[in-house]
Amino acid sequence: MNLSWDNDLLTGTDRGYTNGVRFSYLTDTADENDGKSARFARILRDELRFLPGIGTADSKQAVSLSLRQFMVTPEDITVEGPQFDDIPYAGHLSLSGTLWSWNADTITGFGAHIGVIGPESGAESVQKWVHKATGSDKPQGWGNQLGTDVVGGIQAAHGRKLLQAGQGGNIEQRLSVIGSGLRWYLLSHRFAGLVQGFRQ
Template sequence: MRKILLLVVLFPSVLFSQKLDHTASYRDIPSERYFRFNYDNDYFDATDRNYTQGYSFELVLPVLEKNPINRLLIAPKENSKRYGVAVEHIGYTPHYYERPEIQDGDRPFAAAIMLKSFVITTNSSKKSRLSSSLSLGLIGPGAFGKEMQVGIHKATGNDIPLGWKHQIKNDVVVNYNVHYEKQVLRYENIWSVQADASANLGTLFTNASIGVNSSFGILNQPFSANTERKFKLYAYIHPAVSVIGYDATLQGGVLNKESPYIIDSSAVERLTAQFNYGLVLQTRTLYFEYARSLITREFETGTPAGWGGIKIGFTF
């Protein structure tokens, strides 16, 4: 716990409003072996701008405890632990993505791809969860954001994006994330409330946030050592506020300053609010989720944005 407080104090300008978050308690899969596919798209919000698409492949296995990167992660000895890896890809576009010219005042085209190593730890007696991760990857043309979006638009008959030649240039992604969550209220197995805090530090996102989430329905037990896998059906809400230090999808890479168009640091909104909500269905071996997210504008001339997503997983 002292390490978490230290991170929050040292990095106050550090997004729990991660675009592909999988460590929140309401997304818990009670197994040491599972696979989950996460897919986000602003199509669910009837738009095609800002955070336009993201996906990840997530794998948790006991053997991944041997991953040498885990030595850099925070895993208290008294907590139960689950180790995993994930491949993540995210993409951003301005409003008029079909125009070939730079769109001053709107966000730049940007895409990033990362390999994430993570650990999720649980302290059953204190009803708390601590997750940490290290993501290594690339932002820029090497993340094939153009190829991905153009291919999808051709397949679906939509307008072809023509502005990717102005995207954020190639740069390295090294990002460290810590997320702490504490259950503060639970009424039997039908309602719970949790407080959470998170910090990101790195070349892609540097930010910090606090939030509260609540679940209601036939609930899971993410703060219990009991890995029972029964039928669960519940809804959740999760408002959060973030303080933004750096966002490479807006400001360009930390090392490569050759991007043709970026949002100036003075125009980046330093305080954002995000509201997540969704519905989760779990059986003994399967996981299904429909999620929606809304976020306030992320730069001065931007607009509020929204997206939705589906998550499908299974244990084995």
């Protein structure tokens, strides 16, 4: 289990990227004999074996799961009305999972992401709670935050070791190349409502 948190509290400003928190978990490897997390990795490995780099004889597999929330706000959070000359209030909450497969020379990952932008992200209540606990200015403009949108995506990544120098147990140098691609999908609540209206 891993927790990462970043916040602009130390800089004393709320301009732009304001806060982000992520909880991450990495399962045991699929070749472990016991443990539910190893079994989960094994199931995904077997189901996705058709993907390149997954399930080869010399590789190990594990699954990473992440829950992430981040928010952005305008510079002056004491203003209640919209600030058309600055960025809007926005919150994002997402869940992602990635199956990783690696050996001594390569690493490959395939993942999926689902999340929501808008009030359902919980960003408003989190920022107000943090600012109250730290004695910071109360954010006044969350009533103008971006509306609800559902986002999702798929991701693929691959890395390969090009060069390694040094001996085991001593300082080693490695040169690797890593590439990744991400495809996002956006489902707006306004578009969904329009489609539902036509169906009626």
